[in-house]
Amino acid sequence: MTTTATHDDPEPSRIAEQERRDGRRGTRVRRQRVRAAWLFLLPMLITLALVAGWPLVRTVYFSFTDASLSDTASAMFIGLENYLVRADGIWYGILTDPSWWTAVWNTLFFSVVSVSLEVVFGVIVALLLNAEFKGRILVRAAVLIPWAIPTIVSAKMWAWMLNDQFGIINHLLMTLGLIDTPLAWTADADLSMWAVIMVDVWKTIPFVALLVLAALQMLPKDCYEAAEVDGISPLKVFFHVTLPLITPALLVAVIFRLLDALRVFDVIYVLTSNSSSTMTMSIYARQQLVEFQDVGYGSAASTLLFLIIALITVVYLYLGRRQLGIDR
Amino acid sequence: MNRYRLARLLRRVVLWALILVVMFYAIFPFYYAVITSFKPSSELFRVDYWLTSLDLGNYAQILSQRSFVQAIGNSILIAVSVVAIALLLGVTASYSLGRVRFRGRTAVMLIILGVSMFPQVAVLSGLFEVIRALDLYNHPGGLILSYTIFTLPFTVWVLTTFMRQLPMELEEAAIMDGATPWVTLTRVFLPLMWPAMATTGLLAFIAAWNEFLFALTFTLTDSQRTVPVAIALISGGSQHELPWGPIMAASVIVTVPLVVLVMIFQKRIVSGLTAGAVKG
Numbered sequence: 001m002t003t004t005a006t007h008d009d010p011e012p013s014r015i016a017e018q019e020r021r022d023g024r025r026g027t028r029v030r031r032q033r034v035r036a037a038w039l040f041l042l043p044m045l046i047t048l049a050l051v052a053g054w055p056l057v058r059t060v061y062f063s064f065t066d067a068s069l070s071d072t073a074s075a076m077f078i079g080l081e082n083y084l085v086r087a088d089g090i091w092y093g094i095l096t097d098p099s100w101w102t103a104v105w106n107t108l109f110f111s112v113v114s115v116s117l118e119v120v121f122g123v124i125v126a127l128l129l130n131a132e133f134k135g136r137i138l139v140r141a142a143v144l145i146p147w148a149i150p151t152i153v154s155a156k157m158w159a160w161m162l163n164d165q166f167g168i169i170n171h172l173l174m175t176l177g178l179i180d181t182p183l184a185w186t187a188d189a190d191l192s193m194w195a196v197i198m199v200d201v202w203k204t205i206p207f208v209a210l211l212v213l214a215a216l217q218m219l220p221k222d223c224y225e226a227a228e229v230d231g232i233s234p235l236k237v238f239f240h241v242t243l244p245l246i247t248p249a250l251l252v253a254v255i256f257r258l259l260d261a262l263r264v265f266d267v268i269y270v271l272t273s274n275s276s277s278t279m280t281m282s283i284y285a286r287q288q289l290v291e292f293q294d295v296g297y298g299s300a301a302s303t304l305l306f307l308i309i310a311l312i313t314v315v316y317l318y319l320g321r322r323q324l325g326i327d328r
Numbered sequence: 329m330n331r332y333r334l335a336r337l338l339r340r341v342v343l344w345a346l347i348l349v350v351m352f353y354a355i356f357p358f359y360y361a362v363i364t365s366f367k368p369s370s371e372l373f374r375v376d377y378w379l380t381s382l383d384l385g386n387y388a389q390i391l392s393q394r395s396f397v398q399a400i401g402n403s404i405l406i407a408v409s410v411v412a413i414a415l416l417l418g419v420t421a422s423y424s425l426g427r428v429r430f431r432g433r434t435a436v437m438l439i440i441l442g443v444s445m446f447p448q449v450a451v452l453s454g455l456f457e458v459i460r461a462l463d464l465y466n467h468p469g470g471l472i473l474s475y476t477i478f479t480l481p482f483t484v485w486v487l488t489t490f491m492r493q494l495p496m497e498l499e500e501a502a503i504m505d506g507a508t509p510w511v512t513l514t515r516v517f518l519p520l521m522w523p524a525m526a527t528t529g530l531l532a533f534i535a536a537w538n539e540f541l542f543a544l545t546f547t548l549t550d551s552q553r554t555v556p557v558a559i560a561l562i563s564g565g566s567q568h569e570l571p572w573g574p575i576m577a578a579s580v581i582v583t584v585p586l587v588v589l590v591m592i593f594q595k596r597i598v599s600g601l602t603a604g605a606v607k608g
Binding site for chain 1 (some may be wrong): 344347350351353354355357358360361364372373375376377413417418420421423424425428430434439440443445447448449450451452453454455456457458460466471474476477480481484488503508509510513532534536537538540541545556557559560572575576579582583586587589590591594597598601602
């Protein structure tokens with residue numbers, strides 16, 4: 001049975017049984033096991049604390065300082081000045097920066113549009129791979145290719161195909177007579193976001209499709225046979241039987257993809273570099289941090305991104321859990 | 329009866345048409361990169377749908393660049409080390425989380441899940457400071473360390489799922505014989521965990537091989553770059569004259585091993601990806 005990615009004991013009865021047996025064997029063995037368990041966990045926990053916990057704490061701290069990249073040690077505490085401050089009757093800080101809000105809007109737009117498209121096409125591809133035909137394994141392997149290609153490489157491949165003068169896509173569209181003049185896919189402010197979405201959708205459909213396919217393969221076969229015998233249309237079967245049953249798997253795919261999309265960086269960095277029409281929160285934060293060397297301000301942007309993602313995760317898990325609770 | 333047959337035939341045709349569309353969509357960009365990489369620069373700006381020449385000039389050019397070859401070496405070194413560390417720490421941790429019931433286990437699982445959802449940018453400045461303090465800036469060690477942030481949670485999560493599925497009689501016999509947890513782990517579980525470790529190792533390798541943000545930020549000189557950064561930074565005479573031939577050749581060189589891995593291990597990869605998300 002599919003569940004959310006949250007932690008659940010798959011076999012509580014087995015563990016309970018083990019506890020009962022452990023109890024019979026005396027608590028000495030049990031104590032030894034628990035001690036060993038913590039000892040085994042320690043290296044991993046220390047590593048995570050070093051690469052994730054401590055850096056996160058420092059980033060939040062930096063966001064309240066005027067630290068610069070060349071010298072983070074002599075940073076001075078400046079309170080909320082990086083976020084919002086009033087001086088001489090004018091508000092300053094990241095929350096008043098229009099390009100930050102553009103980045104927030106771009107990130108949300110990119111995430112919602114690309115994840116929606118990925119889910120729709122992912123489900124279609126999964127249904128296709130679930131059908132029985134010769135060479136299914138080969139098709140499945142082919143579908144996996146975009147997932148395996150490094151994001152940077154796929155961005156470069158598409159940048160070449162979307163090249164305004166020599167790109168195959170413009171060539172194709174002109175040959176078909178759909179456009180008269182070549183489109184500047186990655187440079188035109190109205191098109192560049194769609195170019196980015198196109199590449200991201202191409203790259204991540206396989207991931208969604210595989211998750212959905214795994215759920216599809218666990219569905220009972222008999223109700224489909226019954227539906228076919230009764231002559232119910234396949235579309236009706238899909239919306240009334242399949243879709244409700246694969247919803248938990250879809251929720252998992254959406255949360256994974258959404259979290260990935262909200263922190264998007266590399267596709268955009270390569271495809272449209274620093275263009276403001278595709279600048280996302282990650283690009284904005286890194287630009288402040290590395291290019292402008294302003295660690296304090298950049299950390300404030302990073303912290304806000306972290307808070308937004310944490311908020312969305314919590315809300316999503318809460319809603320998802322309730323939905324799943326009804327299912328159970 | 330005839331109508332029924334016709335409907336069946338029609339459905340078959342639609343199915344195969346869709347399959348061909350999906351195959352074309354999935355493969356074409358890579359196929360086009362391969363075609364481009366074999367074109368001499370004089371033919372580069374003529375659009376062709378088929379392989380028209382087999383010129384190896386682009387490959388010769390990119391492989392004669394010392395920094396690109398170094399980048400391949402760096403990427404291999406970093407990805408292999410990351411996989412080794414993630415598996416070593418992941419197997420011991422997953423034994424604790426999968427086989428032993430103790431207070432705080434759920435909290436540890438939640439921490440791991442939380443870290444796997446971290447936006448990388450959120451730790452960038454703090455991690456930069458840690459890496460500089462350890463003197464690992466512009467050094468493969470810095471990337472190996474930082475890559476554990478996304479490989480380790482994933483590895484632990486999937487291995488824990490696998491560990492739970494193993495029958496508990498295995499362990500009981502060992503406990504009866506008075507084996508310590510370490511012996512139980514290395515003698516009883518490790519031999520059974522190889523398939524799962526191969527899967528997670530492969531996924532961790534691909535993730536480390538493809539990573540970009542940390543590699544871009546924590547390295548400075550060409551000799552320390554990884555492959556994705558090297559490709560992203562290939563530039564020509566001006567911003568508008570990118571050397572597309574060599575870029576496509578470099579892309580093909582770094583992608584072919586991954587595509588081959590995917591073809592060979594596609595079943596494992598699929599099971600690893602879905603185990604991380606679906607079974608939980």
